[in-house]
Amino acid sequence: MALLADSLSDRVAELAGPPEQIVMGLERMRAVLAALKMPARLPMPVMLVGGTNGKGSTVVYLEAFYRQAGYRVGAYTSPHLWQFTERLRLDGRSAPESLWHQQLTEIAATVRQIPLTYFEIATLAAVRMMLATRVDVAILEVGLGGRLDAVNAFTPDCSIVTTVDLDHQDWLGSDRAAIGHEKAGIFRRGVPALYGDSEDPCASVLEAAVRADVPLQRLGRDFHIDPLRGKWSGFGHGKEVPPPLWEGTVQWANLALALAAVSLLQEKLPVSDAAISAWRRLPQLPGRCQWLQPWGKDGPDLLVDVAHNPQAARQLAALLAARKGSGRCHAVVGMLADKDIAGTLAPLLQWVDAWHVLEITDTPRAATMLQLRDTLRGLGATAVSADASMEQALERSRTTLATGDILLCFGSFHLVKQLPMAWLLSDPS
Numbered sequence: 001m002a003l004l005a006d007s008l009s010d011r012v013a014e015l016a017g018p019p020e021q022i023v024m025g026l027e028r029m030r031a032v033l034a035a036l037k038m039p040a041r042l043p044m045p046v047m048l049v050g051g052t053n054g055k056g057s058t059v060v061y062l063e064a065f066y067r068q069a070g071y072r073v074g075a076y077t078s079p080h081l082w083q084f085t086e087r088l089r090l091d092g093r094s095a096p097e098s099l100w101h102q103q104l105t106e107i108a109a110t111v112r113q114i115p116l117t118y119f120e121i122a123t124l125a126a127v128r129m130m131l132a133t134r135v136d137v138a139i140l141e142v143g144l145g146g147r148l149d150a151v152n153a154f155t156p157d158c159s160i161v162t163t164v165d166l167d168h169q170d171w172l173g174s175d176r177a178a179i180g181h182e183k184a185g186i187f188r189r190g191v192p193a194l195y196g197d198s199e200d201p202c203a204s205v206l207e208a209a210v211r212a213d214v215p216l217q218r219l220g221r222d223f224h225i226d227p228l229r230g231k232w233s234g235f236g237h238g239k240e241v242p243p244p245l246w247e248g249t250v251q252w253a254n255l256a257l258a259l260a261a262v263s264l265l266q267e268k269l270p271v272s273d274a275a276i277s278a279w280r281r282l283p284q285l286p287g288r289c290q291w292l293q294p295w296g297k298d299g300p301d302l303l304v305d306v307a308h309n310p311q312a313a314r315q316l317a318a319l320l321a322a323r324k325g326s327g328r329c330h331a332v333v334g335m336l337a338d339k340d341i342a343g344t345l346a347p348l349l350q351w352v353d354a355w356h357v358l359e360i361t362d363t364p365r366a367a368t369m370l371q372l373r374d375t376l377r378g379l380g381a382t383a384v385s386a387d388a389s390m391e392q393a394l395e396r397s398r399t400t401l402a403t404g405d406i407l408l409c410f411g412s413f414h415l416v417k418q419l420p421m422a423w424l425l426s427d428p429s
Helices: 007-016 027-035 055-068 097-113 118-133 176-186 203-211 249-264 310-323 341-351 369-378 390-398
Strands: 046-050 073-076 088-090 137-141 158-161 193-195 216-218 223-226 231-234 237-240 290-292 301-305 329-333 354-357 384-386 406-410
Touching: 007 097, 007 118, 027 097, 027 118, 046 055, 046 176, 055 073, 055 137, 055 249, 073 118, 088 118, 097 118, 118 137, 158 176, 158 249, 176 203, 193 203, 193 249, 203 216, 223 249, 231 249, 301 310, 310 341, 310 406, 329 341, 329 390, 341 369, 354 369, 354 390, 369 384, 390 406
Parallel strands: 046 137, 046 158, 073 137, 158 193, 193 216, 301 406, 329 354, 329 406, 354 384
Antiparallel strands: 073 088, 223 231, 231 237, 290 301
């Protein structure tokens, strides 16, 4: 399954230098904004969405609700699966490549004078496209951390932290407290903020809100969601809501965060109850908790998820626990070497009967097949095999699995994008 060529990504990489380079800080973004006479306070309401997991689905829910209310929405997310243009959706569609190239051409001279990273260039171009197309609301997903992330150069009208857990420790800190401090960096004094860790809130997030005089609203304390009744309540109001797009309690939490944000911004962006009571335009977020049947009803179910940290793996294990039954489960996994490989694989051990490890080939950050195999064996897994390609792993698994069995494909965006695009863009089973 050959990966799609992406000249746009190549162009951004050329402007940025080494595409894998990660340099934290806002000084460069602020300097470029000044040089281009771009405001940090954008003319439309802005939402910043950060957190360890759940950012993508929270953005999708916000995008869907505002589109259903008739607004023109800009949604900036990362990373992309197949094509760079996926990073910006304008009114529900990927921004045309021509618009990206236009913005890159316009900022190229400035970027060469003030060097930016790959993500910073993408963020700058995306926001300029939102300005050029005059969207009614801009939803910006944090790429890494929060405090020093490029999207934090823009002033929010609402900030959201979904969850805080261990990931990106090389850049954000070795423990949850340090990571929470970085995530809470998207808070602004006096600006409404939302936090979704209801059972175990991170103390550093709560402390940051108090220090900065941020009106922080918390899931489970200030607003609630009832999956059984399909109701959201908070801030003196109650609303009927549609079910989340994917299984699992965490998706109800992400849905609750989106609804809370819509409620907090009612004066700036009025949304009727009718606009949020049902899905009119079913959103898609490929590669997140997707149950698919690419081999038909007689073949195994395919579960695809970009889970690449321990918290996401625990959520994935809960999905398997609820669905596996007496069938077998094989897993195809590929990860980046700078992730917590053992911590991510461990929660899934009791649900996976056989493992197929792959080495991601499109980034130097990839963990080797030997690393993955040895980690699994060290955790006690016995049925572990190495495969040369995604095609081989799928074929070997598919031929040994049948109706009622599960094939799990997870571990990284880099791995999931090796699956056929048509599979992930099809309707869920």
